[in-house]
Amino acid sequence: MTRQDIRAALIDALSSIAPEGDYAVLRGDRPLRDQLDIDSFDFLNVVIRLHDKLAVDVSEADYQKLATLDSAIDYLATRLGVSA
Amino acid sequence: MHEFCMPSLGADMEDGTLVEWNMKPGQAVKRGDIVAVVETQKGAVDVEIWEDGIVDRLLIEPGTKVPVGEPIAMLRGEGEPEAVAPKKATPTAAPAVPPPAAIPIREAARVKASPAARRRAAELGVDLSRITASSAAGVVSLADVERLAQARPAVTVEQAPGKAAPPDRAAAMRAAIGAAMAKSKREIPHYYLGATLDVTDALAWLEQENAGRPVAERVLFAALLLRAAALALAEVPELNGHWPGAGLQVAPSVHLGVGIALRGGGLVAPAIHDAEKKNVVQIMRALADLITRARSGGLRSSELTDATITVTNLGEQGVEEVYGVIYPPQVALVGFGKVLARPWVRDGEIMVRQTLRVTLSADHRASVGHRGALYLAALERLLLEPEKLS
Numbered sequence: 001m002t003r004q005d006i007r008a009a010l011i012d013a014l015s016s017i018a019p020e021g022d023y024a025v026l027r028g029d030r031p032l033r034d035q036l037d038i039d040s041f042d043f044l045n046v047v048i049r050l051h052d053k054l055a056v057d058v059s060e061a062d063y064q065k066l067a068t069l070d071s072a073i074d075y076l077a078t079r080l081g082v083s084a
Numbered sequence: 085m086h087e088f089c090m091p092s093l094g095a096d097m098e099d100g101t102l103v104e105w106n107m108k109p110g111q112a113v114k115r116g117d118i119v120a121v122v123e124t125q126k127g128a129v130d131v132e133i134w135e136d137g138i139v140d141r142l143l144i145e146p147g148t149k150v151p152v153g154e155p156i157a158m159l160r161g162e163g164e165p166e167a168v169a170p171k172k173a174t175p176t177a178a179p180a181v182p183p184p185a186a187i188p189i190r191e192a193a194r195v196k197a198s199p200a201a202r203r204r205a206a207e208l209g210v211d212l213s214r215i216t217a218s219s220a221a222g223v224v225s226l227a228d229v230e231r232l233a234q235a236r237p238a239v240t241v242e243q244a245p246g247k248a249a250p251p252d253r254a255a256a257m258r259a260a261i262g263a264a265m266a267k268s269k270r271e272i273p274h275y276y277l278g279a280t281l282d283v284t285d286a287l288a289w290l291e292q293e294n295a296g297r298p299v300a301e302r303v304l305f306a307a308l309l310l311r312a313a314a315l316a317l318a319e320v321p322e323l324n325g326h327w328p329g330a331g332l333q334v335a336p337s338v339h340l341g342v343g344i345a346l347r348g349g350g351l352v353a354p355a356i357h358d359a360e361k362k363n364v365v366q367i368m369r370a371l372a373d374l375i376t377r378a379r380s381g382g383l384r385s386s387e388l389t390d391a392t393i394t395v396t397n398l399g400e401q402g403v404e405e406v407y408g409v410i411y412p413p414q415v416a417l418v419g420f421g422k423v424l425a426r427p428w429v430r431d432g433e434i435m436v437r438q439t440l441r442v443t444l445s446a447d448h449r450a451s452v453g454h455r456g457a458l459y460l461a462a463l464e465r466l467l468l469e470p471e472k473l474s
Contacts, residue, residue, distance in 0.1 A: 017111055018347070019223070019225030019227055019228075020225065020226050020227070020348055021111075022349050039345075039400045040304050040306065041304060041306075041371075041375050044302060044304060047299055047302075048299050048300050057299055058299070059295065060291055060302070061291075
């Protein structure tokens with residue numbers, strides 16, 4: 001598992017929830033919610049998919065760490081023990 | 085012999101296009117069976133039948149756009165003889181109804197597609213069933229349609245005579261919502277109430293509940309609000325029902341309409357049936373199911389017509405409060421805003437609490453402000469004792 005794999009899993013989870021998003025221009029440092037127009041229901045589904053794909057159980061307290069693509073990759077890499 | 089007509093799937097629907105039949109002549113159907121799929125401004129809807137019977141004839145072919153109320157099939161009762169021909173010869177010699185047997189009944193489940201994808205596919209004249217969905221959920225997205233369109237640049241838009249023109253559904257949907265809301269503002273004497281609720285305890289309670297649940301069973305705060313909104317109606321039942329023209333019809337159960345934003349614009353407010361009898365986990369499941377189907381197609385006609393009150397929640401977009409427009413023939417609408425930390429006074433002390441603005445738009449013909457105020461008070465009480473909402 002590499003950071004690239006984590007990124008791919010994230011994009012895959014996001015694009016299955018918000019298929020209309022333009023992932024080519026997605027900014028890593030800006031909130032995913034604003035860029036992809038996802039609400040709390042979509043977000044919960046992303047968390048469920050990440051759980052299925054990566055076997056990471058993201059607690060509600062940690063939701064804010066998934067706010068941007070960059071922070072989400074950092075958070076998941078830490079949880080999975082993937083080095084930078 | 086009964087006519088089965090194009091149903092009105094809400095005050096804002098004028099016509100619908102038949103996508104496919106799920107019944108064929110000679111088949112027995114039961115009340116509640118999904119017998120057709122109809123494309124509306126709000127997406128593809130699974131149309132349920134209202135009574136038991138045997139299908140006698142199908143009057144229109146898939147692809148035909150017909151106004152609400154126009155007969156689209158004939159049903160006969162058990163033991164009633166088959167109709168051989170129309171009773172009266174039509175003087176204008178209208179085109180013959182195609183032999184019903186020629187209409188294919190598709191066995192496989194209908195293609196799931198987002199409303200934006202459906203619209204684009206219609207513009208391009210592309211058959212959705214020939215597009216492979218790239219998402220895991222198997223829902224055809226706009227990107228899937230665009231991919232196919234690019235792979236086949238010379239798509240010819242072949243339109244069978246009598247078929248509906250490619251609709252600009254976003255515009256049609258705006259027009260439909262506009263018409264329903266104009267009717268509401270023209271006919272319903274709205275009054276508006278608002279209150280600020282302390283939801284700190286409710287949020288803490290839910291967080292604790294969710295901590296013990298697997299990821300897939302977590303409950304959103306929105307579901308807790310819906311539960312409270314449904315339960316509070318027990319105290320003020322005149323907010324729950326319809327005003328179909330003259331007089332209030334209080335509904336015996338709460339079919340809670342939930343405003344759901346569609347991707348790419350648009351709004352639909354399908355109902356969670358019998359919401360007052362569902363616990364918070366069941367409400368969450370029903371909500372998840374409704375949102376998923378609203379966005380991929382597959383809402384049922386009863387869900388679009390049965391709502392007895394509607395809840396709108398714009399808090400996620402950062403809105404502090406929303407005074408909504410009542411969806412006719414309903415008589416009330418509850419609006420929830422954003423959860424916000426505010427300075428709060430309790431027992432003479434100033435403290436920081438998580439708060440929420442809740443509003444009620446209600447029909448003054450059906451209720452008075454005092455009763456509306458009691459409703460908001462009941463909502464507040466419920467959210468202060470969240471364990472009672474479980």
